[in-house]
Amino acid sequence: MDAYNALSQLFIMLFAFALPSITTLSSKPSDDHKCELVGTFSLFTQAFLGLLCILSLIIKRFYEYPERRTWQVWFFDVSKQIIGAMGVHVFNLLLSILKAQPDINVAKKKSDDCYENDDCTGSPCDWYFLNIxxxxxxxxxxxxxxxxxxxxxCKKYLHVTQIESGEYGPNPHRPSVRAYLKQLSLYFGSLMVTKFVLYGLVECFESELLWFTSNILLSWLNEYPNELEIFIVMFVVPVVMNCIQLVLVDNFIQNQEMHQKNLQYSHSRGHKMHMKSRQDEENLGYGSTT
Incomplete structure (x- = not known):
């Protein structure tokens, strides 16, 4: 619990450190007030987001009981997501910037009425928010x-070995790098396939998704400074959504035997606490009649 308290305090300190930068407006006046994804403010926000997401996985590790992954195994598991997230992040940024350019539309040509009009092309922040x-x-x-x-x-037809996710050999303190590289390649490839599936979904329902994002979800940000939109789209929403995503993905890429044991223990412990609570309530309710 000491480690958990220390991490919680670090989280609060980092957030307090970020607030002055978050609330400071850009010194350069902007004529078009467009959302920029690659400026100094945006890069700082994204770096801070990445740090918070990693902290969420560290905190999750301290809740693993009765079996906890060694730091070496944990690092191998988490590094898969970090490397994958970097690839997805670059994919999202490039797609967001390209999709916001009416003259570089990757799917279809826009009419002249839509040229440089965010209602048709969407701002980079709209596309980034949608991707997240x-x-x-x-x-x-x-x-x-x-x-x-x-x-x-890979296992049944290609007979590839050492690709059972989260298993890196018999010694958890010296996990196999070879097994890790195989699993990393498998995970990263699957992640890229997933991104292209989602990209196809966006292309099929592009106008509907973009209209809903721009005019419903993010329309209230139009009257506020550009930095606030960047903060909401690239910090608040991603820090919540990505932390949930990282925890969910970590659950199915870690060693499943260990994960199932921890789940069964948590379920058993929760059931015992529930039964004890009911017993206490019954004793309090009927104690005066005996």
Whole structure:
């Protein structure tokens, strides 16, 4: 619990450190007030987001009981997600910037009335927000299905070994790098397949999704400074959604035997606490009649 309290205090200190930068407006006046994804403020926000997401996985590790992964195994598991997140992040940024350019539309040409009009092309923040929401909701389930399918094909038909996710050999203090690299390749490939599936979904329902994002979900930000939109779209929403996503993905890429034991223990402990609570209530309710 001391480690958990220390991490919680670190989280609060980092957030307090970020607040002055979050509330400071840009010194350069902007004529178009467009959301920029690659400016100094945006890069700082994204770096801070990544740190908080890693802290969420560290905190999750301290709640693993009765069996806890060694730091070496934990690092291998988490580094898969970090490397995958970097690839997805670059994919999202490039797609967001390209999709916001009416003259570089990757799917279809826009009419002249839509040229440089955010109502038709969407701002980069609109596209980034849409990608984050899709990645952290249906994207997690699609990734789970793709990873299971690819693993099944590799094991049964290609006879690839050491690809059981989270298993790196008999010694948990000296996990196999070879097994890790195989599993990393499998995970990263599945993640990219998932991204293209989601990209196809966006292309099929592009106008509807963009209109809903721009005019319903993010429309209230139009009257506020550009920095607030960046903070909401690239910090508040991602820090919540990504932390949930990382925890969910970590649950199915770690050693499943250990994970199931911890789940059974938690369920058993919760059931015992519930029964004890009911027994206490019954004793209090009927104690005066005996």
């Amino acid at each position: 929401v899709l990645d952290c909701t249906i994207g997690v389930y699609v990734l789970y299905l793709v990873l299971r399918f690819v693993s099944f094909v």
